[in-house]
Amino acid sequence: MIFAIFTLSLFLQSVSSEGSQHMQAGIKAHQEGHFEEAISEFRKATQSDPNLVQAFLDLGEEYSRMHEYSAAIPPLKRAVELSPDLDEAQQQLGYALLSAGFTEEAIPHLERVHAVEALGVAQMEVGRYQEAIANFSAALEKRPNDPDLLYYLGRSAGMLSKRAIDALVQAYPDSARSHQAMAENYFVLRQMPQAEHEFQDALRQRPDIPRVHLELGLVYAGSSQWDKAEQEFRAECKLQPGSAEASYRLGDALLQEGKVREARTELERANRLRPDMPETLYALGKAASLEGAFDPAEKAWTRLLEVEKEGSLAAQAHFGLAGIYRKQGKPEKAAAEMQEFQRLQSANSARESAPR
Amino acid sequence: MERRAARGCFNRRDFLRLSGFAAAAPIFDVKLPRGLDFTLQNSPTSQKYLIETMPGGVALFDYNNDGLLDMFFVNGGRLASPMALPEQFDRSNPRYWNRLYRQNKDGSFTDVTKSAGLANAGASNYGMGVAVGDYDNDGYPDLFITNYGRNILYRNNGDGTFTDVTTKAGVAGGGWSESAGFFDFDNDGHLDLFVTRYMEWDTQHSKTCGGAWRTYCPPGEFPRTTNLLYRNRGDGTFEDVSEKSGIAAKKGRGLGVSFADYDNDGFTDIFVANDGIQQYLFHNNGNGTFTECGLESGAALTADGQPLSGMGTVFQDYDNDGMPDILVTALPRQIYGLYHNDGQGQFSSHSLESGLGVLTAGSAGWGVGLEDLDNDGWKDLLVAQSHVLDNVEAIDHSLHYLELPLLALNHNGRFEPADSGITSPIAGRGLAFGDLNNDGWIDAVITVLGGPPVVLMNRGGNQHWLTITLRGTRSNRDGLGARVRVNGQTRYATTAGSYLSANDKRLHFGLGSAKTASIEITWPSGIRQALSDVRADQFLEVREPEHS
Numbered sequence: 001m002i003f004a005i006f007t008l009s010l011f012l013q014s015v016s017s018e019g020s021q022h023m024q025a026g027i028k029a030h031q032e033g034h035f036e037e038a039i040s041e042f043r044k045a046t047q048s049d050p051n052l053v054q055a056f057l058d059l060g061e062e063y064s065r066m067h068e069y070s071a072a073i074p075p076l077k078r079a080v081e082l083s084p085d086l087d088e089a090q091q092q093l094g095y096a097l098l099s100a101g102f103t104e105e106a107i108p109h110l111e112r113v114h115a116v117e118a119l120g121v122a123q124m125e126v127g128r129y130q131e132a133i134a135n136f137s138a139a140l141e142k143r144p145n146d147p148d149l150l151y152y153l154g155r156s157a158g159m160l161s162k163r164a165i166d167a168l169v170q171a172y173p174d175s176a177r178s179h180q181a182m183a184e185n186y187f188v189l190r191q192m193p194q195a196e197h198e199f200q201d202a203l204r205q206r207p208d209i210p211r212v213h214l215e216l217g218l219v220y221a222g223s224s225q226w227d228k229a230e231q232e233f234r235a236e237c238k239l240q241p242g243s244a245e246a247s248y249r250l251g252d253a254l255l256q257e258g259k260v261r262e263a264r265t266e267l268e269r270a271n272r273l274r275p276d277m278p279e280t281l282y283a284l285g286k287a288a289s290l291e292g293a294f295d296p297a298e299k300a301w302t303r304l305l306e307v308e309k310e311g312s313l314a315a316q317a318h319f320g321l322a323g324i325y326r327k328q329g330k331p332e333k334a335a336a337e338m339q340e341f342q343r344l345q346s347a348n349s350a351r352e353s354a355p356r
Numbered sequence: 357m358e359r360r361a362a363r364g365c366f367n368r369r370d371f372l373r374l375s376g377f378a379a380a381a382p383i384f385d386v387k388l389p390r391g392l393d394f395t396l397q398n399s400p401t402s403q404k405y406l407i408e409t410m411p412g413g414v415a416l417f418d419y420n421n422d423g424l425l426d427m428f429f430v431n432g433g434r435l436a437s438p439m440a441l442p443e444q445f446d447r448s449n450p451r452y453w454n455r456l457y458r459q460n461k462d463g464s465f466t467d468v469t470k471s472a473g474l475a476n477a478g479a480s481n482y483g484m485g486v487a488v489g490d491y492d493n494d495g496y497p498d499l500f501i502t503n504y505g506r507n508i509l510y511r512n513n514g515d516g517t518f519t520d521v522t523t524k525a526g527v528a529g530g531g532w533s534e535s536a537g538f539f540d541f542d543n544d545g546h547l548d549l550f551v552t553r554y555m556e557w558d559t560q561h562s563k564t565c566g567g568a569w570r571t572y573c574p575p576g577e578f579p580r581t582t583n584l585l586y587r588n589r590g591d592g593t594f595e596d597v598s599e600k601s602g603i604a605a606k607k608g609r610g611l612g613v614s615f616a617d618y619d620n621d622g623f624t625d626i627f628v629a630n631d632g633i634q635q636y637l638f639h640n641n642g643n644g645t646f647t648e649c650g651l652e653s654g655a656a657l658t659a660d661g662q663p664l665s666g667m668g669t670v671f672q673d674y675d676n677d678g679m680p681d682i683l684v685t686a687l688p689r690q691i692y693g694l695y696h697n698d699g700q701g702q703f704s705s706h707s708l709e710s711g712l713g714v715l716t717a718g719s720a721g722w723g724v725g726l727e728d729l730d731n732d733g734w735k736d737l738l739v740a741q742s743h744v745l746d747n748v749e750a751i752d753h754s755l756h757y758l759e760l761p762l763l764a765l766n767h768n769g770r771f772e773p774a775d776s777g778i779t780s781p782i783a784g785r786g787l788a789f790g791d792l793n794n795d796g797w798i799d800a801v802i803t804v805l806g807g808p809p810v811v812l813m814n815r816g817g818n819q820h821w822l823t824i825t826l827r828g829t830r831s832n833r834d835g836l837g838a839r840v841r842v843n844g845q846t847r848y849a850t851t852a853g854s855y856l857s858a859n860d861k862r863l864h865f866g867l868g869s870a871k872t873a874s875i876e877i878t879w880p881s882g883i884r885q886a887l888s889d890v891r892a893d894q895f896l897e898v899r900e901p902e903h904s
Contacts, residue, residue: 193753223754224689224717256691256713258770286659290709319661323654326702338651341661 019049026058038062046075053083060092069100080109087113098122120152129160176206183212187219195219208239214246217253226256244274252283255290263287271300278308285320294324315344382777383729383763384800384812390464394429394455396785398805400746401437404564404572406557407504407532408435409744413485413856414803416790417497419472420516424459425790425860427801428474429809430501431455433482439559443505447477454483454501463793473517474499474510481505485786485856489538489547491588493833502533502551502856511592527586527594532557537852539615539624540832541601541640543880546588547832550603550852552610552628553581571745575631575665580607583628587644597644606648608636614671614853616680617839619701622882624837627655629666629684635693637682639701655682655695659705664693668724668787668855673697673846674710674735675769680848681706685721685739685855688755692716692724692739711771715764718754720744723787723855726766727798731819731866733845734766738776738812740784740802740855758783761802761810782810790860796821796893798864803857820867820892822875829900830881834861837880842873867892 015023026041039062045055056079063072073096079089094109098118103125110119120135136153143149165181172178183198199216202209217232233250240246251267254260264287270280285300301317308314322337400408415428433445433452446452456472457465469475477483481503488497496512507529510518522528532554538547556579565573582604586594598604603626612629619625623640630636634656638646650656657663665687674681679697686692692712695703707713716739723740730736741759748755758781764771786803793799797814804810822842826835826849838849842865851858867873875887879900890896 191753224714226714226717255708256717258708258711258713260709290659316660319657320659323659323704326654327698327704345661 015052016049019045019052019055022048023052023055023058026055026062030058030062035062035066039066046078051082053079053086053089056082057086057089057092060089060096064092064096064099067099069096072096073100073102091115094118094122117149117152120156124152124156124159127159127163129156129163132156133160176202176209176212179205180209180212180215184215187215192219192222207235210240211236213239214243214249217249221249221253221256224256226253229253230257242273244270244277244280247273248277248280248283251280251287255283255287260287260290264291264293276303276307278304278313281307282313282317282320285317289320289324294328297324310344310347312344312348315341315348318344380775381815382775383765383815384777385815386777386779387811387813388808389811391460391467392427392457392465392809392811393467394431394457395808396429396431396803396805397434397452398432399435400806401435402570403435403437403439403559403562404570405435405439405559405562406572407482407484407559408432409572409746409805410534410554410785411482411484411805411856412786412803413483413502413535413858414786414788414801414809415486415488415499415851415858416788416792416801416860417488417851417858419456419497419512420458421496423794424461425792426459427457427465427809428486428488428499429455429457429803430483430486430786430856431477433477435482435559441560442480443482443559444479445482445505447479447481447483450475453477459792468516471516473519476520477501478503478506478508481508484533485535486858487536487538487549488851488858488861489549489836490833491538491547491549492592493546495833497834497861500527500536500538500549500551502529502536504532506530507533507536507551521592524592525594526596527551529553529584531581533584534611535613535852535854535856537613537615537850537858538836539626539850539852540588540837540880541585541624541626541646542587542644543623543831543837543882544588544590545828545830545832545881546590547834547836548588549584549586549594550613550615550626551584551586552613553583554611554631555579555609556581566745566751569747569751571747571751575609580609580633582607583610583613585646600644602645602647603638606636606638609633610636611667612669612684612853612855614669614682615837615850616671616848617837618671618680618682618697618703620679622880624880627669627671627682629669630663631667632665633663635664635666635682635684637703649701653701653703654698654705655703658690658693659707662690664690666693667720668722668739668853670724670726670853671850672726672735672848672853674726674737674766676734676845678841678846680846683724683726683737685724686716687720687744688718690717692721710769711764715762715771715773719759719762721762722785723802723857725787725789725800725854725859727789727800728821728845728864728866729763729798729814730765730817731797731821731868732765733843733866733868733870734768735845736766736774737762737764737771738787738789738800740787742781742783742785742805746783756781761787776812777815778810778812782807784810785855786857787854788857788859789854791823791862791864794895796823796864820870822865822867822873822890822892823895824863824865824875825861825895825897826863826877826879827897827899828879828881829902830883831879831900835877835879835900836861839878841876843867843870862895 022045026038029037042059056075060072060076076093090109091113097106116135120132123132179198179202186195213232213236217229220229230253236246247270254263267284281304285297288297318341322334325334411432412430458468485502487500496514499510501508511521534552536551585603587597609631623642626638628636637650666684668685682695684693696706720743721739726735739762763776765774783805797816800812802810828835873890877885
C-alpha cells in the first residue's frame with residue numbers, strides 16, 4: 001500500500017532526487033522487514049523535502065506499526081498540516097492519537113474519515129456514550145458477531161445506563177425508581193437480601209411500577225421461597241396481564257409449589273401470550289405430565305424440540321418424553337428418547353467443560 | 357437467627373406463620389437424657405478435609421435384650437492440619453471413642469463403651485456410620501462400623517460385650533466407607549452386608565475449592581469408587597461378592613443405602629444414594645446377581661433429568677399403595693427426590709406433587725426417615741439438615757450451614773410442615789428412629805457435627821398404634837426383608853436407611869382411631885402369614901410359621 005500511495009504521490013508532487021532516493025530506500029527496507037532502517041530513510045526524506053506529505057505519512061505509519069505512537073504523532077500531524085484533505089493521514093493521526101491516549105484530540109480526525117469503530121471507542125472513553133453506541137451499532141450492521149464490537153457496545157450501553165442511574169440516585173435518592181435501580185444493581189451482584197430490601201422500598205412508594213414485582217419475585221425464586229415468589233409474580237400478572245414473562249414465572253412458581261393444575265392453566269396462558277417460548281413449553285409439558293395428561297405433555301415437549309433441538313431444555317424434553325412413553329407402555333419410543341437425552345447430555349457436558 | 361431475620365431471610369418463624377402451623381403443638385420434646393454425654397468430634401481443620409463434614413452415624417438397638425432401646429454413636433477422630441503419614445486419628449483417646457449407651461429403666465443412659473469392648477475403634481480409622489443386624493442369628497444384634505479406613509464388625513457376645521471379628525469375617529473393606537446395611541439378598545436366612553463407598557480420596561490427595569472462600573471440594577473433583585457386597589456364608593464369615601454380583605460394575609459416589617423389594621419378586625433390591633451423579637437402583641435378579649436399572653426405572657435423576665446430590669435415603673411406602681417408594685435427601689436448589697413406585701418396576705418423580713418443592717429446595721438433607729410420627733396411619737417425614745460447607749453463608753447469603761431439621765406430616769400423600777420442637781438450627785447428619793420409651797410413639801435421635809446429639813421424644817397423643825417384632829425361623833431371625841401390611845399400610849422390615857444410621861428393628865404402625873388391626877406378613881422365605889383382630893396399642897412378637 002505504501003508503494004502504491006508513493007507512486008501516486010510522486011505523480012502529483014515534485015520531489016527532489018535525494019528525497020526520492022530516500023523514499024525508495026525506505027520502501028525497500030520496509031518490504032524487507034528492516035523497519036528501523038525504513039524509519040531512518042523516511043526521516044531523511046522528510047529532512048530533504050520538508051513538504052513531502054508522503055514521507056511524513058510513511059514515517060508516521062512506520063512508527064505506528066512499531067507501536068511507537070508518541071513518535072508517530074508529529075510526522076502525521078505534519079502530513080495533515082500539509083494535506084488536510086488526505087484521508088489516510090487523518091485516519092492514521094486519529095488512530096495514533098487514540099492509541100497514545102489523546103482521545104479528545106483524536107475524535108475530529110476520526111470523525112472526518114468516518115472511522116466508526118475507532119470513533120466509537122474514543123467517544124466511549126470521553127463519556128459520549130450515546131454517540132459511541134450509535135457508531136458501534138452501525139459497525140455491527142456490517143460485522144454482526146464481531147466480539148470486540150459487541151464488547152464495546154455492551155460496555156458503552158452499561159456506562160450510559162450507569163450514568164443515568166447515578167444521576168437518578170443523586171437527584172432523587174429516596175424515590176421508588178432509585179430503590180428499583182439500587183435493587184437491580186444488588187441483584188446483579190447477587191446481594192439478595194439488599195436487593196429484596198430495595199425492591200420492597202420501591203414497592204412501598206409505588207406498587208404499580210412495572211417489573212418490580214417480577215424482579216422481587218425472582219429474588220425469592222432464587223432462594224426457593226416459592227410462596228413469596230408466587231405472590232409477587234401474581235401481583236405482576238395483575239399489573240401487566242399481557243406479560244408473557246410474568247405469566248411464565250407465575251406458572252413455574254406454582255409448579256414448584258406442587259400446585260400442578262393452577263400451574264398448567266397459567267403456563268397455557270403464558271404460551272398464548274408468547275407462543276413457543278422454550279422455557280414455557282418445557283414447564284407446560286412438565287405440568288401436564290405431572291397431572292397425568294400425557295398427550296398435552298407430549299405435544300408441548302415435541303413442539304419445544306421443533307423450536308430448540310439442542311441444549312439443556314431439549315435434553316430435558318427428551319427425558320420427559322421418555323418418562324411418559326414408559327408410563328404409556330411404549331418402551332421402544334422411551335428408549336429412543338432416552339438415547340437422545342443421553343446424547344444431548346454428553347454434548348452439553350462436553351460444551352461446558354471445553355477449554356475457552 | 358435474629359441476624360438472619362434482619363437481613364430479610366426466611367426463618368423458622370416465617371415458615372411456621374406462612375404455613376399456618378404456628379399454633380400447632382410441637383410433635384417432640386427435645387431432650388438430652390441424663391447420662392448421654394456424647395459429642396461428635398469431627399475435628400474441622402483449615403485443610404478442609406472432606407471427611408470432616410461427613411460423620412456420624414447413630415444406631416437405636418437393644419443390645420442386651422432388656423426391652424429398652426440403647427444408643428450407639430460413631431465418632432469421627434482427631435485430624436491434624438495437615439495430616440501426616442501414616443494417618444492416625446487418635447482413636448485411643450476417649451474423646452474420640454465410639455460410644456455405646458445402655459438405657460436404664462428410668463430413661464437415663466449409662467456409658468458402657470469400655471466394658472462392652474467397643475472403646476478401640478482403630479487408630480487409623482476416622483469413623484462414619486453404623487449398621488445393625490443379627491448376622492449370626494443368635495438373638496443378639498451385632499454392629500458393623502464404617503470408617504474412612506478399615507471397617508469393623510463387632511459380634512454381640514450376648515453378655516453385654518462385643519468382640520471384633522472383622523478379620524475372621526473378612527469384611528474390613530478399605531477406602532472411604534459410608535452407610536451400610538444388613539439384608540438377606542439370597543433369602544438363605546443369613547444376613548448379608550452392603551457397604552456404600554464415597555470416592556477415591558485420602559488426606560494426601562485432598563484439595564480445597566471455592567477460591568478465596570476456601571471450602572470443601574464437590575465430589576466431582578475426585579474419582580468414583582465401588583460399593584461392597586458381602587454374602588454371609590452362615591459360618592461367621594463373609595464372601596466379598598462385589599464383583600461376582602455385578603455391584604462393583606457400577607462405580608459411583610455412594611452415601612446412603614436402603615433396601616426393599618420394589619418389584620415384589622421376593623428378592624430384596626438395593627437403592628444407593630449417590631452424590632452428584634445418577635442414583636443407583638440395583639435390581640436383585642434372584643440368582644446372586646444385580647442389575648443397575650436406575651435410569652430405565654425412572655429412579656436415577658430428577659424430573660428434569662438432572663442428577664441429585666443424593667445423601668440419605670429411605671425405601672418405604674409413603675402413600676399407602678402397598679409399594680415401596682424412594683426418598684433421597686440432597687443439596688439446596690435440588691428438591692429432595694421422591695420417586696413414587698408406579699408398579700411394573702417403574703418410578704416417577706413426585707417431589708413437586710408431594711410438596712417437597714416448597715419444603716426442601718433451600719435445604720441440605722442427610723439422615724431421613726418415613727415414620728408415622730403422629731400415629732394417623734400415614735408415614736411422616738423427618739430429615740436431619742445442614743449444609744455441607746461450614747462457610748456457605750459467605751458464598752450464598754440465602755443458604756445456611758446450620759439448619760432446623762425438617763418435620764413434615766403426611767396428609768394423604770402430601771407433606772405439610774410441622775413444628776418438631778427444635779428451636780435452634782444445628783449441623784444435623786445421622787438420624788435414627790425408634791420407640792425409646794416404649795409408649796407406642798416413635799422417637800428419633802439426630803447426630804450433630806461438633807456437638808451432642810438431639811434426642812426427640814415424641815409427645816404422643818390419642819391415636820392407636822401397633823408395634824411388631826418379627827421372629828424369623830426359616831428366614832433370618834429378625835425377619836429383615838419381610839413385607840408387613842397392617843390395616844392397609846405397608847412396611848419393609850429393615851434397620852437400614854437414613855444416613856450412616858440404623859433404626860430400631862421393630863415395625864411401628866400408627867392405627868389412627870382403629871382399635872384392632874389386620875396383619876399380613878410376607879416373610880423372606882416366601883411364607884405368608886395373616887393375623888386378624890389384633891388388639892391395638894401393644895408390642896406384638898410374630899413368629900414365622902415353619903410352613904405356609
